[in-house]
Amino acid sequence: MKKLRAGILGATGVVGQQFVRILSNHPFFETVVVTGSARSSGKPYKDATDWIVTNNPPENVTDLDVLDTNTKVILRNDIDLVFSSLPSDVAYSIEDELASAGVPVFSNAGAHRMKESVPILIPEINPSHLNLVSSQQYGEGFIVTNSNCSTSGLVFGLKPLMDFGINDVIVTTYQAVSGAGRNGVGSMDILGNVIPYISNEETKIAQETQIILGCKENGKIVPAPFDVNASCARVPVLNGHLESVVVQLEREFSVDQIIEAFNSFSGEPQALDLPTAPSNPIIVCQEPDRPQPTRDLSLQVGDLGMAVKIGRVRKQKDRLNFFLLVHNAIRGAAGASVLNAEFARVKGVIE
Numbered sequence: 416m417k418k419l420r421a422g423i424l425g426a427t428g429v430v431g432q433q434f435v436r437i438l439s440n441h442p443f444f445e446t447v448v449v450t451g452s453a454r455s456s457g458k459p460y461k462d463a464t465d466w467i468v469t470n471n472p473p474e475n476v477t478d479l480d481v482l483d484t485n486t487k488v489i490l491r492n493d494i495d496l497v498f499s500s501l502p503s504d505v506a507y508s509i510e511d512e513l514a515s516a517g518v519p520v521f522s523n524a525g526a527h528r529m530k531e532s533v534p535i536l537i538p539e540i541n542p543s544h545l546n547l548v549s550s551q552q553y554g555e556g557f558i559v560t561n562s563n564c565s566t567s568g569l570v571f572g573l574k575p576l577m578d579f580g581i582n583d584v585i586v587t588t589y590q591a592v593s594g595a596g597r598n599g600v601g602s603m604d605i606l607g608n609v610i611p612y613i614s615n616e617e618t619k620i621a622q623e624t625q626i627i628l629g630c631k632e633n634g635k636i637v638p639a640p641f642d643v644n645a646s647c648a649r650v651p652v653l654n655g656h657l658e659s660v661v662v663q664l665e666r667e668f669s670v671d672q673i674i675e676a677f678n679s680f681s682g683e684p685q686a687l688d689l690p691t692a693p694s695n696p697i698i699v700c701q702e703p704d705r706p707q708p709t710r711d712l713s714l715q716v717g718d719l720g721m722a723v724k725i726g727r728v729r730k731q732k733d734r735l736n737f738f739l740l741v742h743n744a745i746r747g748a749a750g751a752s753v754l755n756a757e758f759a760r761v762k763g764v765i766e
């Protein structure tokens with residue numbers, strides 16, 4: 416398969432670095448363009464980037480010059496698609512311009528997520544939503560988003576429960592500092608502290624979860640009907656969002672049935688054996704004190720940060736309680752976006 420030429424917008428940031436890492440030896444895509452802000456443009460990637468994801472940036476990008484995040488500059492290069500890890504306010508117009516110029520855009524930013532024709536795609540959960548791109552007005556180009564980082568973990572905890580009927584969901588998040596970006600949270604604010612506020616996060620979790628778990632009817636998404644009540648806190652953890660989830664289910668259930676539903680959950684990326692798909696999208700931890708960010712998100716394990724870890728599954732009357740853990744910058748961001756592009760490629764949406 417010929418490799419498609421990819422640009423990474425915002426390649427120097429927390430998510431951009433994960434894109435660079437994941438695409439460094441990718442069978443479908445090669446990185447040919449990296450962009451940043453005026454702070455970085457014109458510098459070689461290795462000098463512009465405060466690299467934090469592994470020991471050193473991969474060799475294929477170290478000497479690439481960081482380009483200005485400007486549509487004309489980007490289009491001067493021969494690119495087949497872009498991955499976007501720009502701040503939302505910057506992403507809005509540039510993603511729009513690139514899609515209008517015929518470029519497929521796979522975005523992490525929230526800028527276009529709430530548009531009716533823009534899928535919030537998680538191919539294990541809502542593969543049919545990819546087809547929404549055919550109703551976009553961009554001609555050859557289009558925009559596909561992935562969800563906000565907390566939502567991307569939560570929907571894995573909820574999708575296998577839909578056969579039991581979900582009445583309502585209460586979720587409390589303990590979110591890592593990397594979720595706020597490289598310079599998002601000051602060390603003096605977070606060390607030894609917990610901040611019970613993350614701007615707009617609770618609304619995003621509720622809306623995005625209902626859309627992702629919604630049905631497609633007459634070419635439009637009808638959001639899932641249950642309430643999602645979210646409370647979000649920032650905690651002094653580097654990577655990994657832990658979430659306490661309480662779900663009221665319509666049907667009788669046992670803890671064993673729920674664990675079986677989690678363990679047996681699998682989707683199209685697994686059936687298609689996509690390069691970034693983990694073999695098991697959900698891993699149920701047996702230990703009573705897991706999952707934990709420092710113990711359960713190592714990139715050395717086979718799932719490469721793409722599996723969602725679930726533990727402490729309990730029943731209290733008609734409510735199911737559990738914790739889940741998602742790597743915010745991988746399954747919650749860059750890994751999710753690369754998986755979306757892989758899925759689009761095998762489905763013939765990008766060629």
Ligand SMILES: NC(=O)c1ccc[n+]([C@@H]2O[C@H](COP(=O)([O-])OP(=O)(O)OC[C@H]3O[C@@H](n4cnc5c(N)ncnc54)[C@H](OP(=O)(O)O)[C@@H]3O)[C@@H](O)[C@H]2O)c1
Pocket residue numbers: 424425426427428429430431450451452453454455456484499500501502503505523524525562563564593594595596597598743744747748
């Ligand atoms: N962090 C996460 O876990 C996570 C998860 C899901 C979604 N997201 C979303 O992904 C996006 C990126 O987040 P991040 O955490 O990677 O942020 P970040 O670490 O702050 O990185 C931001 C990137 O955007 C570039 N940038 C900033 N201002 C710019 C401007 N005015 N013009 C052009 N480029 C500009 C930066 O370039 P310079 O370094 O050159 O300044 C950097 O490459 C955001 O939309 C965020 O909401 C993040």
